[in-house]
Amino acid sequence: MSFVTRGFSGRRREPDADLPPGQTLVDDWPVLSAGVTPLVDTADWDFTITTETATHRWSWDELQELGVEDVVVDIHCVTHWSKLRMPWRGIPLDVLFEDVETEQDYVMAHSVGGYTTNVPLDELLDGRAWVAIEAEGEPLTPEHGGPARLLVPHLYFWKSAKWVRGLTMMDSDEPGFWESAGYHLHGDPWKEERYW
Amino acid sequence: MTRRPSVGWHVATVVESSPETPSARRLVLDVPTWPGNGAGAHLDVRLTAPDGYQATRSYSVASSGPATRVVLAVDAVPDGEISPFLVNEVRAGDQIELHGPLGRYFLWPPGDGDPDSDTGVPVQLVAGGSGVVPLYAIAARHAEVGGGELRLAYSVRTPADAFFAPELTALVGAGRLRLDWVYTRATPAGWSRDAGRVTRALLQENTIPATHRPTVYCCGPTPFVEAVAGWLLELGHAPERILTERFGGS
C-alpha cells in the first residue's frame, strides 16, 4: 500500500502473540448485529433438530431438563477481537444428539430473523458445542443472542449463531449467511480461515 | 457499457480546515483530477494507516459544478473512528484519498444533475444537523441556475450548531431561499417558539404543502429521516417525490 494518511492509525491495536493470528484481546464484549435485534419469548420458543427422517423438538423447559453445563472458553471474533476465559452455561449438543439418527454429516444452524450458519456435525460433538443460555453469570441478553445462541468456541464467533432455534442436517457443507457473502466455509481462527 | 472514466479514486490535498460549528470543521480540498459534481453528491474518504489498515466513510460535497476545489463539512461523532480524525487531526497540506463523485439518486436537478431537466418544480429541503451539507449544495446551485420555489426546514440543536449559517442567511437575503429553523435544545434570544424536536405539525407548518407537489430532499441522522419521511407521506407527499439520505447514528 503506497498511500498512507499522515497521523492515522485507526482503531486497531497490535495483535497479541498468544492469540490466533491477527487477533487482539478485549475486555468488554462488542455487539455485532446485521439487523434488528429480535425479542424472543421463551414461552413461544422451541429448539429443533431436523434430520432426513424426523424433527426432534424441545421446549425451553425441556431443554433445561436435559442438563445444563458450566464451561469456560475463549472466543475469537473474525472482526479481530478475542475474549479469553469467558464463563458460559448451556446444554451440550452431545446430549441433544444422543437420540438423533442421521446419515448426514453437515449441519445448518437457523436463527430467528433468518440468519444461518453451517458447521460439520463432528465439530458440534465431543464437548465442543452448546446451546448457550447464559454468559458471565447472566441470562443472554437479546443483543448477545438471547434467549439462546449456539456456542462453538473453537470456530470464529459468527458460527456461534445468535437467536438460534434449530439445526437442520445436510448431505453437503452448504454455506450459511456470512459464508455465502465472503466468509470462510469452516472458520478456524488458528488457521486464520477468515474468507473464501 | 463502458465505465464512466471520470468517477474514480483521487488524491486530495487539504487547502484549509476551519471551524464550522463547535464540533465540526469545513474542509476545503484541492482535487486536480476531480471531474466536477452535481449538487447533492457525496464521496468516500479512505484513510490508510502505516500498516495498511484502511477505513472508508461517506461525506457529502457542499460544493457543486466543474470546480476541482471540493468542500466538505464534517461533524465529529463522539467516539467515532474517522470523523474526530478529520475534524481534529487533518490540517492544510495533508493528503487524503477520495472516491467520487457518488450518489446520482440524491442529485438536484434530478437525473444526474442534468441542467436541461425541469428546474421549475418546487423544491423542499429538510435537514437535520450535518444532513444540511448536500442540501446546502442544492440550495446554492438552485439559487445560481434559478427555478421554482425553494424552501429549507433546518433542524439544529442550537444556533451555534448550524452548518453554512452565513451562506444560508445570504441566500435568504438575496431572496433565493425561504429558511425555517427548528431548534431542538436552545433557541436564539426572543425566538417565538420553545426549543423542541421536529413534530409532524411543525413539519407541516414549515414546508411547502403537498398540494404544490414539491420534490422533497430529506437528509440527516437515520432516525430523523425516518420520522420526517413518514410524516411527509402522511401529509400527502407522493413517495416518489420524497428523496432521502440517511447519515447513520441513533
Add this chain to the structure above:
Amino acid sequence: MQVDGNALAGILEDGFGLDLTGSRGRCAGCSGIAVLATAVVVVTPMGTVARCAACEHVLITVVTGGGRTWIGLPGLSAIEVSAIEV
C-alpha cells in the same frame, strides 16, 4: 449502524463501475420494485447488509477484508442499468 442505499454508491461503483443508487431493482423476496437508495442498509464490522425496505429480504451483502471485497446479490432479481450514462 443503519443507513440507506446511498451509502452503497462507492462500493458498487468500485465493483461494477456504475453508480447504482438511482437504479430500480426488483426484490426477490416480495417482487416489489424500488430504487436502490431506498434500501435499508446496516453497516457492521463483519460486513454491510442491504435489505428491502418493504419486506426486509436481504438484497445485497458486502464483505471487505484482507485487501479483498465480495459483493453478494442474493435478493435482487434484477437491477435496471439502462438509465445510467454510458
